[in-house]
Amino acid sequence: MKPVYLSCALFVCLCPSVYAQLLDTQLLNSDVLDQTVRDIDDIAGQVSEQLEPVVNPVTDAVVDPLADPLAKPVTELLDAVPLDALTDVLPILTRTGEIAFVDVAVENGWRAVEREWLIMLDKTELSVLQPLSAEIIEQTDFAGLDLVLVRFRVPAEWDSLAALSQRLPMHLKDQLDRNHIYGAQAGNVSSPADVVPSIAPVCNAPVKIGMIDTAINTEHPAFANNQIVVRDFLGEKFDAPRAHGTAVAGLLVGRGDTVQPLLPGAQLYAASVFYPRNQYAQGATMMDLVRALNWLASEKVSAINMSLAGPDNKILRSVIGRVVQQEIAVIAAAGNEGPAAPPMYPAAYEDVIAVTAVDREQRIYRWANRGDYIDFAALGVSVNTARSNGGFGRESGTSIAAPIVSAFVVCELAQQHKNSSSMIEALAAKIIDLGEPGRDPVFGFGLLDVIRTAE
Numbered sequence: 001m002k003p004v005y006l007s008c009a010l011f012v013c014l015c016p017s018v019y020a021q022l023l024d025t026q027l028l029n030s031d032v033l034d035q036t037v038r039d040i041d042d043i044a045g046q047v048s049e050q051l052e053p054v055v056n057p058v059t060d061a062v063v064d065p066l067a068d069p070l071a072k073p074v075t076e077l078l079d080a081v082p083l084d085a086l087t088d089v090l091p092i093l094t095r096t097g098e099i100a101f102v103d104v105a106v107e108n109g110w111r112a113v114e115r116e117w118l119i120m121l122d123k124t125e126l127s128v129l130q131p132l133s134a135e136i137i138e139q140t141d142f143a144g145l146d147l148v149l150v151r152f153r154v155p156a157e158w159d160s161l162a163a164l165s166q167r168l169p170m171h172l173k174d175q176l177d178r179n180h181i182y183g184a185q186a187g188n189v190s191s192p193a194d195v196v197p198s199i200a201p202v203c204n205a206p207v208k209i210g211m212i213d214t215a216i217n218t219e220h221p222a223f224a225n226n227q228i229v230v231r232d233f234l235g236e237k238f239d240a241p242r243a244h245g246t247a248v249a250g251l252l253v254g255r256g257d258t259v260q261p262l263l264p265g266a267q268l269y270a271a272s273v274f275y276p277r278n279q280y281a282q283g284a285t286m287m288d289l290v291r292a293l294n295w296l297a298s299e300k301v302s303a304i305n306m307s308l309a310g311p312d313n314k315i316l317r318s319v320i321g322r323v324v325q326q327e328i329a330v331i332a333a334a335g336n337e338g339p340a341a342p343p344m345y346p347a348a349y350e351d352v353i354a355v356t357a358v359d360r361e362q363r364i365y366r367w368a369n370r371g372d373y374i375d376f377a378a379l380g381v382s383v384n385t386a387r388s389n390g391g392f393g394r395e396s397g398t399s400i401a402a403p404i405v406s407a408f409v410v411c412e413l414a415q416q417h418k419n420s421s422s423m424i425e426a427l428a429a430k431i432i433d434l435g436e437p438g439r440d441p442v443f444g445f446g447l448l449d450v451i452r453t454a455e
Contacts, residue, residue, distance in 0.1 A: 116151060118150070120149055153307040182262075199383065207266045223386075240275065339368070364443065374450050
């Protein structure tokens with residue numbers, strides 16, 4: 001049998017338990033499910049044709065390699081594979097509200113909604129999409145961003161930037177990109193033996209701060225009597241994840257016996273954009289990020305925390321630029337892909353304040369991304385915060401460091417009345433220089449130490 005058999009089995013031997021997880025957790029509608037089953041059957045047929053016959057060593061009979069009992073150990077093995085282990089080789093079928101879509105791998109290993117693209121057009125330019133045989137899904141006017149965005153789906157043969165560029169006017173190439181999917185940047189929880197560092201408020205000013213994340217457990221006692229405005233961009237019928245957003249919000253405004261808010265006087269505007277990609281990971285589409293940024297810009301927040309990361313995207317780059325032009329600072333997690341990983345976005349955009357994480361000994365978080373785009377470091381290892389189950393616990397990652405820097409940013413804006421263009425210089429004067437003297441690709445300008453500032 002050819003070596004391809006085992007890898008192909010991941011596609012075609014969807015064992016009952018794994019397939020049940022896929023169906024049960026992703027809440028597919030019947031049309032998408034039917035099409036997916038047909039696609040899997042087609043792949044199975046193609047693989048069967050490529051497999052060499054298998055001889056049963058007991059009976060000497062030639063058998064179908066996919067039907068032979070000798071293949072049973074493979075399916076039994078797959079039965080034990082968690083759903084998230086298949087996300088790199090299988091499309092992920094997801095339902096947001098009433099809209100079902102397929103989450104697939106695209107160029108450079110990133111993920112996107114299958115065959116969905118976004119383009120910045122005004123209402124008089126829709127005709128340019130006609131040569132693509134495109135299905136226009138929506139055309140939305142984002143007044144807060146002064147932007148009209150069209151979301152459309154193309155046939156498989158046109159599903160690449162090179163193919164689309166052949167059929168579109170040259171000036172539109174910089175206004176077009178995939179409906180990419182971004183991930184929350186949660187890291188590994190620290191060992192129970194670790195000492196839990198405490199943090200203190202950065203300022204008491206009545207600031208307005210935004211965050212784009214998962215949903216929040218607003219019933220958590222940490223948020224009692226807090227001013228939190230929540231906007232759900234996924235629909236009421238969607239069971240959105242809450243763990244990551246609850247942890248980030250807990251740092252910004254949460255209170256408890258072991259937790260103090262970074263911003264006791266803040267009004268928090270929380271945009272929920274993440275759907276559960278599987279049991280262990282969440283995703284947010286580019287289109288929903290635009291919706292969230294448009295809402296927060298309309299609410300005139302002074303800064304937006306984005307503890308998420310993903311690919312460079314022309315639409316995201318343009319939208320971030322429009323937000324910053326309104327004197328709204330954007331702070332983003334640098335990413336948890338490791339020191340050799342490529343830049344993650346939006347953190348790597350010039351207009352965004354990129355945050356990495358350190359532990360209580362001021363050592364870099366081992367999984368933090370590195371690069372010349374890193375601006376500041378903050379505590380992000382074994383930090384106590386709110387948990388979505390109603391309790392408290394420790395979390396790690398650049399996602400956890402980002403809200404600390406966001407707190408410094410909004411406090412600087414409130415206390416010193418500085419605009420965003422001078423923000424980096426103002427914050428750089430407050431840092432503890434770590435690593436090489438001056439700015440470096442590991443710690444950026446240095447550490448914004450909330451404990452030191454609070455003393």
